[in-house]
Amino acid sequence: xxxxxxxxxxxxxxxxxxxxxxxxGPADMLFTPRDVSDLxxxxxxxxxxxxxxxxxxxxxxxxxxxxIRGAVISTHGALGALELQGETRVxxxxxxxxxxxxxxxxxxxxxxAEFFAGIPGTLGGALAMNAGAWGGETWNHVVDVDVLDxxxxxxxRQAADYDIGYRSVQxxxxxxxxxxxxxFEHKPGVNAQAIRELLDRRRETQPIGEWSCxxxxxxxxxxxxxxxIESAGLKGYRIGDASVSEKHANFIINHGAAHAADVxxxxxxxxxxxxxxxxxxxxxxxxxxxxxx
Ligand SMILES: Cc1cc2nc3c(=O)[nH]c(=O)nc-3n(C[C@H](O)[C@H](O)[C@H](O)COP(=O)(O)OP(=O)(O)OC[C@H]3O[C@@H](n4cnc5c(N)ncnc54)[C@H](O)[C@@H]3O)c2cc1C
Numbered sequence: 001x002x003x004x005x006x007x008x009x010x011x012x013x014x015x016x017x018x019x020x021x022x023x024x025g026p027a028d029m030l031f032t033p034r035d036v037s038d039l040x041x042x043x044x045x046x047x048x049x050x051x052x053x054x055x056x057x058x059x060x061x062x063x064x065x066x067x068i069r070g071a072v073i074s075t076h077g078a079l080g081a082l083e084l085q086g087e088t089r090v091x092x093x094x095x096x097x098x099x100x101x102x103x104x105x106x107x108x109x110x111x112x113a114e115f116f117a118g119i120p121g122t123l124g125g126a127l128a129m130n131a132g133a134w135g136g137e138t139w140n141h142v143v144d145v146d147v148l149d150x151x152x153x154x155x156x157r158q159a160a161d162y163d164i165g166y167r168s169v170q171x172x173x174x175x176x177x178x179x180x181x182x183x184f185e186h187k188p189g190v191n192a193q194a195i196r197e198l199l200d201r202r203r204e205t206q207p208i209g210e211w212s213c214x215x216x217x218x219x220x221x222x223x224x225x226x227x228x229i230e231s232a233g234l235k236g237y238r239i240g241d242a243s244v245s246e247k248h249a250n251f252i253i254n255h256g257a258a259h260a261a262d263v264x265x266x267x268x269x270x271x272x273x274x275x276x277x278x279x280x281x282x283x284x285x286x287x288x289x290x291x292x293x
Pocket of ligand 1: 020053054055056057058059060061075094118119120121122123124125126127128129130131132133175176177178208209212213214215287
């Protein structure tokens with residue numbers, strides 16, 4: 001690696017500090033770019049055999065206890081531009097928090113962007129996951145995205161270049177989102193109170209504020225993972241310091257001292273039990289990365 005970047009990389013960087021489950025081993029290297037050109041230059045000089053992964057706010061990530069080999073790029077607090085382009089089009093960089101997009105769109109009188117308030121991640125993570133809430137989905141609003149490839153070259157890709165599904169986005173491999181153009185509509189009367197009410201309602205049904213990654217499993221067609229888990233008697237089931245939430249059965253809580261291995265073992269236990277009781281295979285929505293200890 002070039003000396004300039006070698007001195008700016010954090011080695012053995014804690015991933016537990018950077019994920020909402022607060023578990024997992026360190027990344028070999030963590031790089032926070034100054035802007036998109038800086039990230040492009042970093043990728044360009046990084047030896048091609050070093051694996052690369054991009055993270056936002058770590059709100060959908062289970063990092064195993066042995067950590068992540070290679071370089072992790074952190075976009076939050078780095079790629080943070082958010083601007084209105086024309087009447088209803090918004091351009092945002094990948095590190096912008098979804099909540100900020102929701103609040104800013106309300107100020108601009110645009111919607112429906114309120115659903116972004118329910119996603120405690122970045123736009124980059126929301127693009128990678130097709131995150132959604134309250135009936136809204138990220139890719140319903142994407143016009144095009146800017147990506148960098150492994151050698152740092154920038155490309156603009158149209159929404160049609162991706163195969164989009166429920167919490168699923170398939171596109172060119174080895175590319176990372178650095179920004180997107182999103183299209184909304186004029187929404188007269190939209191206000192911050194509407195967002196507060198949605199969040200209040202959510203707090204009544206979800207263990208917000210505890211260490212979790214939101215919904216662990218995607219909903220199987222025509223059903224809800226939470227219903228299946230609850231009716232299999234798994235609420236409160238505990239492994240180490242991780243347990244299935246009593247409040248919302250599709251959440252797994254780290255009570256403070258859980259290891260990633262506890263969370264992963266609990267995920268496997270829930271999958272086995274739901275398959276035995278209901279004959280349904282649950283698939284993880286959370287992304288499990290890294291190596292075991
Ligand atoms: C309390 C709670 C509630 C939640 N509620 C919801 C909800 O209602 N709806 C919902 O959809 N999700 C929900 N989530 C999950 C999570 O917030 C979303 O999946 C979010 O989009 C993840 O964004 P992030 O920035 O945290 O991504 P990370 O967790 O950092 O990464 C997630 C994935 O995206 C990839 N990624 C991140 N940034 C980029 C990038 N720039 N380019 C390419 N790939 C990238 C990562 O490699 C990883 O595979 C919830 C989570 C929590 C903790």
